[in-house]
Amino acid sequence: MVLTLIGISIIIFVLLRLMPGNIADIMFDSAGFVDPAEKAQIEKELGLDLPIPVQYYHWIKGLLVWDLGFSFVSEMPAVDELGPRIPITAKLAALALGFSVLFGLPLGVICAVKQDTGLDYTLRVISLSGLSLPSFWLALLILMFCVTYFGDIPIYMDPPENLWDELLLYSIPAAAVGFRSSALIMRLTRSSMLEVMRQDYIRTARSKGASENSINYHHALKNAVLPVTTIIGIEAAFLIGGLIITETVFNIPGVAHFLVEAILMRDYPIVQNLVMLIALVTVLINFAVDLLYAVLDPRIKYAD
Amino acid sequence: MQRKLFTIASAVSMVGLMLSAEAAMAQKNGGVLKAYHRGTPPSGSIHEEATNSTVAPYMGVFNNLIMYDQAKAVESLDTIVPDLATKWSWNGDKTKLTFNLRKGVTFHDGKPFTAKDVVCTWNLVKGVGKAKLRKNPRKSWYKNLDKVTADNDYQATFHLKRKQPAFVALLAGGYSPVYPCHVSPKKMRTHPIGTGPFKFVSLKQNEHVKFVKNQNYWKKGLPHLDGINWTIIKSRSTRVLAFVAGKFDFTFNVDVTIPLLKDVKAQAPHAICELVTTNVSFNLIVNQFKPPFDNAKIRKAMVMTMDRKAFIDILSEGQNVQGGAMMPPPSGVWGMPPEFLKTVAGYSSDVAGNRAKARKIMESLGYGPDNKLKVKVSTRNIAVYRDPAVILIDHMKEIYIDATLDTVETSNWHAKVARKDYMVGLNLTGIGVDDPDANFYENYSCGSQRNYTGYCKPEMEALFEKQSMMEDQAARKKLVWEIDKKLQEDAARPMIMHGKAAQCWQPYVKGFVTHVNSIYNNWRMEDVWLDK
Numbered sequence: 051m052v053l054t055l056i057g058i059s060i061i062i063f064v065l066l067r068l069m070p071g072n073i074a075d076i077m078f079d080s081a082g083f084v085d086p087a088e089k090a091q092i093e094k095e096l097g098l099d100l101p102i103p104v105q106y107y108h109w110i111k112g113l114l115v116w117d118l119g120f121s122f123v124s125e126m127p128a129v130d131e132l133g134p135r136i137p138i139t140a141k142l143a144a145l146a147l148g149f150s151v152l153f154g155l156p157l158g159v160i161c162a163v164k165q166d167t168g169l170d171y172t173l174r175v176i177s178l179s180g181l182s183l184p185s186f187w188l189a190l191l192i193l194m195f196c197v198t199y200f201g202d203i204p205i206y207m208d209p210p211e212n213l214w215d216e217l218l219l220y221s222i223p224a225a226a227v228g229f230r231s232s233a234l235i236m237r238l239t240r241s242s243m244l245e246v247m248r249q250d251y252i253r254t255a256r257s258k259g260a261s262e263n264s265i266n267y268h269h270a271l272k273n274a275v276l277p278v279t280t281i282i283g284i285e286a287a288f289l290i291g292g293l294i295i296t297e298t299v300f301n302i303p304g305v306a307h308f309l310v311e312a313i314l315m316r317d318y319p320i321v322q323n324l325v326m327l328i329a330l331v332t333v334l335i336n337f338a339v340d341l342l343y344a345v346l347d348p349r350i351k352y353a354d
Numbered sequence: 355m356q357r358k359l360f361t362i363a364s365a366v367s368m369v370g371l372m373l374s375a376e377a378a379m380a381q382k383n384g385g386v387l388k389a390y391h392r393g394t395p396p397s398g399s400i401h402e403e404a405t406n407s408t409v410a411p412y413m414g415v416f417n418n419l420i421m422y423d424q425a426k427a428v429e430s431l432d433t434i435v436p437d438l439a440t441k442w443s444w445n446g447d448k449t450k451l452t453f454n455l456r457k458g459v460t461f462h463d464g465k466p467f468t469a470k471d472v473v474c475t476w477n478l479v480k481g482v483g484k485a486k487l488r489k490n491p492r493k494s495w496y497k498n499l500d501k502v503t504a505d506n507d508y509q510a511t512f513h514l515k516r517k518q519p520a521f522v523a524l525l526a527g528g529y530s531p532v533y534p535c536h537v538s539p540k541k542m543r544t545h546p547i548g549t550g551p552f553k554f555v556s557l558k559q560n561e562h563v564k565f566v567k568n569q570n571y572w573k574k575g576l577p578h579l580d581g582i583n584w585t586i587i588k589s590r591s592t593r594v595l596a597f598v599a600g601k602f603d604f605t606f607n608v609d610v611t612i613p614l615l616k617d618v619k620a621q622a623p624h625a626i627c628e629l630v631t632t633n634v635s636f637n638l639i640v641n642q643f644k645p646p647f648d649n650a651k652i653r654k655a656m657v658m659t660m661d662r663k664a665f666i667d668i669l670s671e672g673q674n675v676q677g678g679a680m681m682p683p684p685s686g687v688w689g690m691p692p693e694f695l696k697t698v699a700g701y702s703s704d705v706a707g708n709r710a711k712a713r714k715i716m717e718s719l720g721y722g723p724d725n726k727l728k729v730k731v732s733t734r735n736i737a738v739y740r741d742p743a744v745i746l747i748d749h750m751k752e753i754y755i756d757a758t759l760d761t762v763e764t765s766n767w768h769a770k771v772a773r774k775d776y777m778v779g780l781n782l783t784g785i786g787v788d789d790p791d792a793n794f795y796e797n798y799s800c801g802s803q804r805n806y807t808g809y810c811k812p813e814m815e816a817l818f819e820k821q822s823m824m825e826d827q828a829a830r831k832k833l834v835w836e837i838d839k840k841l842q843e844d845a846a847r848p849m850i851m852h853g854k855a856a857q858c859w860q861p862y863v864k865g866f867v868t869h870v871n872s873i874y875n876n877w878r879m880e881d882v883w884l885d886k
Contacts, residue, residue: 081492084769084803088488088489092871121503124544125540190591193595203596247850299591301593311394315765
């Protein structure tokens with residue numbers, strides 16, 4: 051895991067610096083010109099004139115003592131910029147994931163159990179639309195709908211005052227971004243369930259007189275959920291991609307939208323620290339999914 | 355006939371009465387103005403930026419020595435009013451401009467304002483002295499400024515190298531605030547301090563910029579507002595919808611485009627929206643250092659193939675306006691009038707005739723249907739730049755120029771232009787102050803950092819100087835037209851059109867006047883109040 055993170059840190063660091071233009075170019079953009087001498091001075095101030103390995107060494111050295119450096123744009127400590135934004139995105143991601151599992155899993159089971167019925171077809175059409183609709187478009191439609199029919203717009207204006215306000219504020223964007231994941235989970239659960247339900251042990255359970263509920267939820271779902279768990283793990287990592295657009299459209303001040311802005315501004319300290327954090331979270335989610343396999347499937351055993 | 359005249363006179367007097375009634379309406383104090391901003395301002399230091407992203411929210415933090423009357427829509431030398439200076443006067447040969455300064459004014463941190471602060475501010479802009487600006491976009495404005503001296507605590511004198519009657523125009527714009535001596539340029543970027551009606555509170559990237567009323571403002575009774583909150587919303591759809599839903603009192607500086615204006619009017623018919631000329635022009639930059647564009651004939655042919663009306667009809671539903679370097683009348687004070695504009699090569703309405711002449715020029719240089727000139731048209735990768743570039747490419751095809759679009763990531767645009775790493779580019783240029791001294795020296799003068807094409811002609815420099823020294827403003831205007839004509843025919847930076855956009859606010863927002871010949875100078879906001 052440590053080796054993976056070191057590899058990722060090198061890739062992020064080098065790739066960022068291979069991108070054309072740096073913060074000095076961007077600063078001059080708002081001034082409408084570039085003065086080479088003034089630009090060189092800014093690069094010197096920010097340490098961008100140092101060789102890349104030296105800059106990397108400074109970054110890693112800082113990381114080890116929790117010194118993330120300063121944002122090039124706001125000239126504030128990167129910790130202060132990232133700190134308040136991370137919980138916002140984490141809550142939004144958790145709600146979106148919760149939404150997708152809460153709807154995707156049971157509806158997938160229902161589709162499989164009621165295969166080829168009207169309900170199955172309807173849910174499959176809805177799930178297909180979930181996969182086809184880009185989340186930014188869906189988000190904009192939601193906003194337009196709210197403005198037209200309710201005369202209000204559910205966007206972030208001020209920090210929510212209590213948990214209920216927070217839940218209300220984030221539930222619509224979470225649903226917008228979770229819709230796609232729920233559709234994916236639903237379709238995967240359905241096909242996985244159908245495959246399992248054709249297995250011999252299901253037939254055996256049925257011949258032994260087990261109830262339909264026991265067959266579906268105790269025998270079938272328990273085995274069908276393994277591939278779904280993998281997808282949920284992957285989706286959790288991919289959520290950040292969906293959240294970038296959703297945070298932008300709903301004006302939510304989370305890290306996903308902030309990351310894109312930081313990339314556009316070539317705000318290296320923000321981007322490299324944030325991408326490292328995302329990498330760390332992804333690695334941890336994968337690790338958790340691996341552990342979950344052993345819990346869900348007793349046949350899987352990890353060596354001591 | 356008499357009845358008609360009587361009806362008109364009655365209507366005029368009714369309008370007059372209504373206007374005076376509104377003026378007489380007692381302004382209410384209190385309330386926080388909720389406005390939206392299109393993106394995080396690059397910094398709070400107005401002297402370091404050349405964007406309304408900074409000027410619009412931060413102008414209220416500062417005062418100038420003099421400023422354009424915030425209540426008058428057209429800015430000119432006649433609409434300049436005192437600000438931190440109580441009066442100003444020229445010496446006999448008009449090379450010394452002395453300002454008498456207001457006493458008892460303090461900065462937001464309680465330190466007194468004196469003539470030393472005036473000296474420090476223009477030393478910063480001149481680039482002399484210890485403290486340095488990180489970026490200095492308006493150095494070229496002050497080419498003629500020799501030095502600024504503090505005669506005593508409350509009198510400062512600007513010493514010019516030569517006569518420049520319109521120098522005051524530069525000092526009256528939003529880009530000319532007075533900075534405190536005792537605050538470093540770095541702090542001014544992150545936590546600006548001024549003497550203005552609003553104090554800076556906080557800036558949070560992608561979230562908000564907040565200002566609160568300066569309780570010790572030297573203009574008694576002002577500002578009316580308790581504060582201004584600019585919420586930063588990057589998505590234009592979201593922010594306009596939020597305005598329609600009533601979440602905001604005020605849109606960002608001319609943020610509502612012509613197509614969007616229709617939506618706003620339909621969905622929020624109560625909102626007040628004013629479509630104004632922005633003094634932001636769409637223009638062509640041709641790299642005169644890169645063959646074959648060092649040949650003036652090719653540049654002239656390119657100018658002649660442009661169908662400006664087509665640009666205006668396609669991109670702005672016929673609303674944008676044609677003009678030269680200076681914004682055309684009636685909004686612009688110095689632009690060429692329509693009848694004069696028609697005499698400029700490439701501006702006649704006979705597009706087919708212009709193109710036939712342009713093709714002849716290209717043929718004389720060896721180009722033709724079988725030997726087309728291959729060109730890349732570079733521009734920022736955002737719609738407002740990209741769309742006219744595509745039309746331009748189409749127009750160039752008419753004269754054997756086979757152009758392709760080269761979109762540049764927006765953050766790399768000026769770096770690329772500064773490196774002269776382009777052949778032909780499509781650019782947008784905003785003019786801070788509608789005066790030839792600002793525009794010519796910034797965009798067309800030899801050595802100016804914002805003269806992107808590198809256009810430099812000694813005879814034009816002489817003309818720039820001649821108009822700059824003229825006292826008779828009517829005669830100066832005639833000369834400016836001639837200069838503008840030459841600039842267009844030389845293809846120094848051929849103008850395609852001057853843009854228009856709308857500013858909207860809720861009906862209870864009072865006291866805000868849109869200016870029609872610059873978007874950078876009417877953001878003091880001290881007279882704005884909420885009728886709630």
